[in-house]
Amino acid sequence: MPAEVPPRTARVDRRAVTELVVAPVTITPTKPLTPTHIKGLLWTDVLVKASARLTPVRLVWNDRTATVTAQSTAFWRHLDLTEPDTDWSTETATGIGERYVRYHAGRPRSRPHALDAYLARADDTGWIHPAGRRMLDLWRADLDLLGVADPGLGLDRPLSLSAPAALDLLAGRGLLVDHRSLGGPVHLDGARWGLPLRRLVGADGHPNYLLPILRDLIPMIRPDRMFLLVHDDDLTADYVLLARVLAEFGARAARLSLGRVPLAGSTRSSRHGGWRGATLGDLSATPGTADRAAYRLGMRLYFAACLQRHSPQPFHLPLLRRCVGRAARLLDGAPSDGDHRGGRHLDAVLARLRTRPGYVDPYRLTASLLGRRPLAPTPHLRAIYT
Incomplete structure (x- = not known):
């Protein structure tokens, strides 16, 4: 059964807000933590600890919002195909991250439905590839040294809504342009707010990263909660749309966007490399x-x-x-x-x-x-x- 959500007309009285729900964008466990990641994690850590002295705060982190995506599973399938016998339990974060960079440099393309089994396993059981689990272990050790409370790395928490239930809820609010019956994709429709369409599910049935986030957050909406969405500037368009959609379900939502930290004059995604010597593991090991x-x-x-x-x-x-x-x-x-x-x-x-x-x-x-x-x-x- 779909989780109950507030009616469309629900309004949140500012004076009635009794809990701050902080939801930072999660990070795919495929590479080391770079300066941009470190910045986001430290801002979130200070914000949560300081704000909690004044009002109850709930930090929302769910690994599945980062693993039930083609971005993670396509890389893990690549590792299974190219290194089926590798013992990932002793690999370094840099070693895994460099494989991730080389994988993207090859401009990979997966056959239709090649990732179906990976996505289903990640969604149904919380499965994470051994290379991903090794990365989470390394992150946890680095964050412990840094004094950042573990947000729940490696803890298995199923997404509260199934993908079909979430899509049904969105369709019920007129928020989808759905071409599945024609073999096409599903788009999130923000036209009523002057926002462009955003693909939510591809023609291959694979979800965009926004769908797992919506599956996790929509059931958490309550009249007394304020949602704070923390993200980097490159994701602003997506998060403006996300905040609007949550508001459509009765949530009060605000955003905190953070600029990326340039490395060697570039603010490219970590999938392009350039982070060697500047990762959190590198910094914590600096004499x-x-x-x-x-x-x-x-x-x-x-x-x-x-x-x-x-x-x-x-x-x-x-x-x-x-x-x-x-x-x-x-x-x-x-x-x-x-x-x-x-x-x-x-x-x-x-x-x-x-x-x-x-x-x-x-x-x-x-x-x-x-x-x-x-x-x-x-x-x-x-x-x-x-």
């Missing part, structure tokens, strides 16, 4: 004298404050090193007082930095550590950053 707390705070100073939301400046390791050094000095001079008064003061600061949708702005909070009259990294504040 230095700072301790773990300074590394964690310094990374946030760089990716949240220095790079801001839309800075065009490319990734610059020497500047990151300076941020880690600055973090060490901030922590060395930090007060040790952790009583309730410090907590009340921090909450007052966070309330001033809260945006209209209800989340604390990570840039403004992080930048407040670096001004002429910097916010002192008390134990309460360090809990957000380290």
